[in-house]
Amino acid sequence: MTDPTSIADINLNPLPGKTYWNNIREWREEFIYFLLVDRFHDDQERTPIQTQARSDSSSTQARLSKFCGGTLRGITTHLDYIKNLGCTALWLSPIFENNGAPDPASGNYHGYSIQNYLAIDPRFGTRR
Numbered sequence: 525m526t527d528p529t530s531i532a533d534i535n536l537n538p539l540p541g542k543t544y545w546n547n548i549r550e551w552r553e554e555f556i557y558f559l560l561v562d563r564f565h566d567d568q569e570r571t572p573i574q575t576q577a578r579s580d581s582s583s584t585q586a587r588l589s590k591f592c593g594g595t596l597r598g599i600t601t602h603l604d605y606i607k608n609l610g611c612t613a614l615w616l617s618p619i620f621e622n623n624g625a626p627d628p629a630s631g632n633y634h635g636y637s638i639q640n641y642l643a644i645d646p647r648f649g650t651r652r
Contacts, residue, residue, distance in 0.1 A: 527642070527643065527651070528642050529642065530642075531641075531642070534642075551613075554612045554613040555610055555611045555612050555613070556611065556612075556613045556614070556615050557606050557609065557611035557613070557614055557615070558615045558617075559599065559606075559614055559615065559616050559617065560594070560617045560633075560634065560635075561594050561595070561596070561599065561616055561617050561619055561635060561648055562591055562592050562593065562594040562617070562633040562634070562635070562647075562648075563592055563594055563633070564594045564598055564599055564602070565594055565595070565598030565599065565601075565602050566592075566593040566594055566595050566598050567595050567597040567598040567601055589631050589633075590631055590633065591631075591632070591633040591647055592633060593647075594648070595647075595648055595649045596619065596644075596648050596649035597649055599614075599616070617634060617635040617636070618634075618635035618636060618638055619635060619644055619645060619648050619649075620635070620638045620639075620640060620641050620642075620643065620644065620645060621638070621639055621640040621643040621644065621645045621646070622635060622636075622637045622638060622639060622645050622647075623637040623638075623639045624637065
């Protein structure tokens, strides 16, 4: 399958036999977790720091105004964390290609500077 170049290239037909909506629950019954993709997790292994006190962030305001590195894989590998919080739905910040991608120094970490609605921002991962 090639990447689409137009919305007309995208097959929006429902998959046979797949249930897309459960009309038993309403959105107001869901516990929605809003997730800013860049700030969630980059899927790198880490060892937690064992301390009684809360650790200070090593980031600066200048660093936090840039891309930090969260990825789609970081989200999918930590869905159990979100589920264990009791969340029943996810709301992701936009993952489409942004102005400044793939430059990690770009200040467009939030995903709201979309330049291409047909491509995933390469900083977040790929369609596959």
